[in-house]
Amino acid sequence: MRWNRMRWAVVAAAAALMTGGGGARAQTPPEGFVWYVLNELNGFYLDVEDPTNRPPLETQVPDGVLSAVEINGDGKPDWLIRWPESAQFCGTGGCEASLYISDGDGFVRAFDRQALSFALTTVDGELRVEAAVHHLECSEGQDECLRAWAWDPVAMRLQERPSSDGISRLSGSPAVDYGEEPDGTPRLPPWTPPALEEARFASRVWCPAVNGSDGGLVRQADLYDIPDVNGDGMRDYIYAPAGRCDAPPGEGFQVWVTTAPGPGPGGAGGPVALAFTAPPDRWADYEVSERPATLMVVSACPEGSNCPGIPLRWDAGTGRLVE
Structure with missing residues (x-):
């Protein structure tokens, strides 16, 4: 290359x-x-x-x-x-x-x-x-x-x-690749909120190999930070449940927003609150042409098409992201 x-x-x-x-x-x-x-x-x-x-x-x-x-x-x-x-x-x-x-x-x-x-x-x-x-x-x-x-x-x-x-x-593309844990799962960045780190760890499940063969794999939730979506200037988070061993992940992702500064740089590592739960079989994109970023809820579409997304806006009164 x-x-x-x-x-x-x-x-x-x-x-x-x-x-x-x-x-x-x-x-x-x-x-x-x-x-x-x-x-x-x-x-x-x-x-x-x-x-x-x-x-x-x-x-x-x-x-x-x-x-x-x-x-x-x-x-x-x-x-x-x-x-x-x-x-x-x-x-x-x-x-x-x-x-x-x-x-x-x-x-x-x-x-x-x-x-x-x-x-x-x-x-x-x-x-x-x-x-x-x-x-x-x-x-x-x-x-x-x-x-x-x-x-x-x-x-x-x-x-x-x-x-x-x-x-x-x-979607995705972090500036720093923090490598992998010994089990092959992505290593979380520094100052990940403890509540989400613990939830991700608690989601781990051992899935045996198919057809009765030896081995297996650990499945756990995906967790990654995203640009600020609620206007407080601090990074927010996507949490995607792992799903069952006998099926691909299908539960809707969750958006967690940082609610107060934490001990890390720029307030990272602070407390978080659940702001949105997507329906099953959806994924998240975010629009960064303006700040705060706009989170988009995307569903599958025909191959080769740009899948449309439903934009969410921050409702300060309810502390939620809404359509």
Whole structure:
């Protein structure tokens, strides 16, 4: 899988601004980033049975892998890691890219996932991160699946924005892939509300393998955060029940809204309340052209069609999302 060279040229231009361009001396990356990159490059080849069974050790970060960029406007360098094009870092969704935003004396991991391309663009004076992701994360028929985000200094994270192709109705595509639990289920992001984390864990059920064969799998509810839908500026959540072992998930998803700030960045991790329960066999999209985002309840439609959605609005009087 090849990187989109034109889009990476935009990133290179942003990095040149940080170094002063021309013959100016480049920013020196913090030792922690240097160690992290070298550790990842070298650790992949470790053979505990014979540690000498490996290619030569990398002792310097390869050119173009670690670059200074400017995202949050604080005058301090942010750091972009363009992991090398290899089976170690690449898959059907592209190659890994990691973006760390400066935060006082430390950094915040703001973007960390596979991407087919990665660009920094400015829209209406707002700097945005845009990536092309796996086509399964977009509607059918799109030649390129783009996702865009802008840095939110209050929430200390990237927030969803319309992409450069004009698409603003989204689903999924988090900016950071937190990996998997030992059982293969997605790992939850930091500051997930405890009530929802506990509900997800309690939903786990062991489903034996079909036809009496050995093995089986753990099925549990899906849980992920979404843009603010009730206008308080804090992230909200979708909770999708797991369903029975003998049938695909079919129960309606639930929308939980954050009701008060929590201990995490931007009030993350606060108390939540149930705001909407969808009918069976529905899924959620959200429209991010305006803020707060508009949540859409979507049902199946003929293959190849853009399935219409029913928009929900926030009713402050009842504390619910309504049609």
